[in-house]
Amino acid sequence: MKVLMKWLMAMTLCGVASVSSAVGVIENSSAASESIAEAASGASLFQNNCLHCHNGSVPKAPHAISFNMMSTASIVTAISEGVMRQQAAHLSQEERVQIARYLSESVDTASEEVKACDNDVTPVLAENDPGWSGWGGGIRNQRFQDADSAGLGPDTVGELELKWAFAYPGATRARSQPLVHGNTVFVGSQKGTVYALDLTSGCAHWQYEAGAEVRNGITVAMLENQSAPVLFFGDFKARVHAVSARTGAALWKKSVGTHADATITGSVKYHEQRLYVPISSSEWATAADPGYPCCTFRGSVAALDANDGSLFWNSFVIPTAPQETGETNPAGAKRMAPAGAPVWNSPTIDAERGLLYVGTGEGYTSPAVTTSDAVVAMRLEDGGIVWSQQLLAGDAWNMACFIGGGGNCPEENGPDLDIGAATILWRGDARDLLFVGQKSGDVYALDPNAGGQTVWHKKLGRGGYAGGVHWGMTANQDALFVPIADTHFPGLPNDPAFPGLHALDPLTGEVRWYAPALDECPENRKPACDPGLSAAA
Numbered sequence: 001m002k003v004l005m006k007w008l009m010a011m012t013l014c015g016v017a018s019v020s021s022a023v024g025v026i027e028n029s030s031a032a033s034e035s036i037a038e039a040a041s042g043a044s045l046f047q048n049n050c051l052h053c054h055n056g057s058v059p060k061a062p063h064a065i066s067f068n069m070m071s072t073a074s075i076v077t078a079i080s081e082g083v084m085r086q087q088a089a090h091l092s093q094e095e096r097v098q099i100a101r102y103l104s105e106s107v108d109t110a111s112e113e114v115k116a117c118d119n120d121v122t123p124v125l126a127e128n129d130p131g132w133s134g135w136g137g138g139i140r141n142q143r144f145q146d147a148d149s150a151g152l153g154p155d156t157v158g159e160l161e162l163k164w165a166f167a168y169p170g171a172t173r174a175r176s177q178p179l180v181h182g183n184t185v186f187v188g189s190q191k192g193t194v195y196a197l198d199l200t201s202g203c204a205h206w207q208y209e210a211g212a213e214v215r216n217g218i219t220v221a222m223l224e225n226q227s228a229p230v231l232f233f234g235d236f237k238a239r240v241h242a243v244s245a246r247t248g249a250a251l252w253k254k255s256v257g258t259h260a261d262a263t264i265t266g267s268v269k270y271h272e273q274r275l276y277v278p279i280s281s282s283e284w285a286t287a288a289d290p291g292y293p294c295c296t297f298r299g300s301v302a303a304l305d306a307n308d309g310s311l312f313w314n315s316f317v318i319p320t321a322p323q324e325t326g327e328t329n330p331a332g333a334k335r336m337a338p339a340g341a342p343v344w345n346s347p348t349i350d351a352e353r354g355l356l357y358v359g360t361g362e363g364y365t366s367p368a369v370t371t372s373d374a375v376v377a378m379r380l381e382d383g384g385i386v387w388s389q390q391l392l393a394g395d396a397w398n399m400a401c402f403i404g405g406g407g408n409c410p411e412e413n414g415p416d417l418d419i420g421a422a423t424i425l426w427r428g429d430a431r432d433l434l435f436v437g438q439k440s441g442d443v444y445a446l447d448p449n450a451g452g453q454t455v456w457h458k459k460l461g462r463g464g465y466a467g468g469v470h471w472g473m474t475a476n477q478d479a480l481f482v483p484i485a486d487t488h489f490p491g492l493p494n495d496p497a498f499p500g501l502h503a504l505d506p507l508t509g510e511v512r513w514y515a516p517a518l519d520e521c522p523e524n525r526k527p528a529c530d531p532g533l534s535a536a537a
Contacts, residue, residue, distance in 0.1 A: 042102025045095055049088070053288065053403065067103035074170050075100035077191065081212050081236060086261060086286040114169060114195070114204045121184055121196055121205035121246055131180055134219035135267035139349035140425040143474035143537065164202035169193070176233075177217035177267070177536075181245065186231055188214025194233065194241075196248060206248030212236040216267040216346075220245060224273065225307050232275055232306070234264025240277055240304060254309035256302040261286055266422065267346040269356070270306060271380070276349070276356055277302040279314075280342035284364060287398035290331035290407035295339035295364035295398065296322040301347060301356065301378060315383030317341045317360050317371045329407035340364035340396065341372045345422040345472075348434070350448060354380050357434060357448075359419025366410040368396035373417060375436055375452055389452030391438060392417055415440075416465040421472045421536065426506055428477070433506065435480055437469030441498075443482055445509060456509035460502050461486040462495040472536025479512060480504045485534040501537065 054067075067075060079088040079096050088096060137143050147153035152160075168174055168189045176188030184205065185197040192212050196205040212235040219232040229245040238257025243250055256277050257263070266278035283297040298321075303312040318338050327335040340363035347356040355377045363372040373392040378385055397416040400406025417440040424435040425448070433455060434446040441461030446452040460482055461468055467485035474481045482504060486497035500517040504510065 041095075042098035042100075045091070045099050046102055049091065050099065053399075071170060072097070072100040072104045074172055074190070075104055077170070077213075081192075083282045083285050086282070086292075087289065114166075114207065115202075117198050117201070117203035117205045119198075119205075133221065133270065134179065135177060135217040135346045136269075136348070136422060136424075139269065139271055139351065140427075141346065141348045141422045141472075142424055142426070142476070143472060144476045146476070166195075166197060166202050175215040179218040179220060179231075181220050181229065184245070186218040186220070186245070188216065188218060188233055190215070192235065194218070194231070194243065194248075196245070208241075208243050208248045208250070210235045210239075210241055212239070215265055219268050219270050219275075221270040221306065223307055226251070230306070232268050232270060234268055234277060236263050238262040238264050238279060240264070240268060240275065240309065242306070242309060252309040254304060254311070256304070256311070256314065258300075258314070259283070259297045261297055265342075265344050269347045269349055271349045271351065273306050274312065274380075275304045275306050276347045276380075277304060278343040278345060278347060278358055280344045280361070283339070284342075284362075284398045287364060287408040288400050288403050288406060290329060290400070291333050292408065293334040293336055294329070294400070294408035296336050297339055297342070297364065298322070299340070299342040299360055301343060301358055301383065303380075303383060313383040315378050315385065317343065317358075317374075317376050317385070317388075318369050319385070322365075331407045333407065335365070335408075337365040337367075338363065338369045340398075341369060341374070342418075344418060344420045348423045348425050349380070350377075350425055351380075353448060355386060355448070356380055357423045357425070359421065359423055359436060359438075361418035361420070362414075362416050363396040363410070363412075364398045366396055366412060368394045368410070368412050372396070373419060373438070375419065375423060375434065375446060377448070377452065387451040389446060389454075391419065391436065391442070391444060392440065414465070417463060417468070420467070421469050424473060424475050424480070426475050426480070428507065435473060435475060435506075437473050437482060439463055439465060439468040439470060441468040441484060441486065443469065443473075443480070443504065443509065445506070458504060458509040458511070460484050460511075461498045462493065464489065464492050467534050470534040470536075474537040475506060478506070480506050481537050483535065483537045487534065 076096050171190035178185050178187040183199045188194050190213050192210045194208040214233055214235050220229050223230050231243045231245050234240050239255045242252045261281045261283040265280045269276045279300045281297040283295050287294040298316045298318040300314050300316045302314040318341050322336045322339050325335045325337050341360040343358045345359050347358050349356050357377050360374050363369045371388050373395045374388045374390040376388045394412050396410035396412040397414040400408035401413045419438050421437045426433045434448050436444040441463030443458050445455040447455050461484040466487040470485050482502045484499055486499040501515045503512040
């Protein structure tokens with residue numbers, strides 16, 4: 001029935017009048033007539049408000065065809081609380097539901113209920129677990145686990161078998177890196193629920209509702225004023241949550257966003273009773289509206305007291321606040337600047353130097369700023385910027401550049417090559433190095449003792465706005481391991497691609513080996529199916 005309704009609506013919207021015979025099949029059903037009327041409204045709303053980005057012409061926007069795999073509730077959440085919340089702000093809740101029902105082939109059912117555990121989490125929760133404390137495995141973001149600690153090596157990987165699987169209710173993606181602590185797995189979700197899952201069975205000890213998507217990894221720490229471990233994470237509305245690992249009870253919640261489009265993508269970092277929070281945004285998408293005065297968001301890092309959430313400082317990577325430029329775009333909206341340089345990644349803590357390091361994204365406005373696509377070093381004490389090293393100058397971009405004649409597209413028009421991955425502080429016998437991966441496919445080693453000067457630089461892939469290095473690298477004492485995506489989209493240079501995992505000498509950048517990703521994607525399924533490695537290693 002729903003397929004027929006969509007076909008009828010498509011014919012109507014395309015100006016095809018001869019559908020009466022098809023309508024006659026179901027004209028005696030008043031319920032069907034009401035459904036068709038609702039579908040017609042949803043189709044019209046989608047065409048007028050959404051289709052110009054979701055018809056395949058905008059690579060970063062999901063194609064309309066993919067929405068039939070989402071539930072109605074998931075689509076409503078995405079356009080009400082997700083990246084599209086500003087674009088959908090003028091729509092009523094009823095109109096959003098009509099769009100979602102028109103697009104979705106999935107039915108919201110009670111079968112998505114999560115199985116609860118019979119036992120309490122307390123007996124299986126370790127207070128001093130030697131495992132990872134969060135995204136980077138530790139404060140230096142090395143993300144490496146040796147075979148002895150993991151209990152898993154090359155000879156035993158092939159012996160792995162499925163023990164249990166957990167289906168995220170109301171979700172179409174999983175972005176939150178699971179944290180294993182004791183015998184419990186803590187993970188966030190697109191729906192905004194954080195789960196405490198039993199490591200042995202996958203049942204849920206408790207669930208916590210954050211109220212917005214939790215896309216970052218969970219961080220765990222022991223606090224001076226708590227007897228049990230505490231979990232920390234951010235949500236899509238730029239709020240930081242502190243939750244008891246034992247019960248899932250909220251301890252405190254703090255908003256760190258100073259902009260309507262602010263969000264938290266990278267994981268918060270805990271160090272000595274403080275939390276360091278990276279702040280990114282979705283204003284790059286909001287700017288697609290030619291009537292929007294673009295742009296005013298500035299990437300930043302906020303420092304909070306881990307015990308109560310009180311703010312110590314919030315340091316913007318663009319020190320100058322945005323102002324009106326005196327110009328307007330073709331639609332008459334005021335132009336603002338400077339803006340952009342979101343911080344997508346989890347901060348790297350350099351305790352010995354009293355610094356933290358973050359990578360930044362592109363600028364949103366012209367002229368591009370000097371701290372976009374850069375590594376920025378801040379003082380842990382007060383957030384003051386000690387040095388910044390820009391790896392790519394002149395990168396200013398927003399979604400308006402993808403939409404024909406976009407009035408808010410900066411003159412530079414890209415290339416949108418953020419430093420999305422967290423930096424890695426590597427300690428060798430003779431020197432320390434800071435490893436940086438970029439969406440351009442470039443990898444750098446910077447000298448933290450010399451203001452971030454480049455020690456070596458290696459280009460491993462062709463890169464692009466989907467990576468290159470997208471979310472993260474890993475390092476041990478002997479090698480730096482770099483995943484490369486090199487996803488190709490129409491309109492990008494079709495240079496040779498090197499998707500897969502690359503191992504580099506940490507001191508020189510020389511490639512030790514390269515393991516290509518297997519291309520098992522049929523041509524008609526690209527780029528949705530892609531052989532590259534965009535996930536963090």
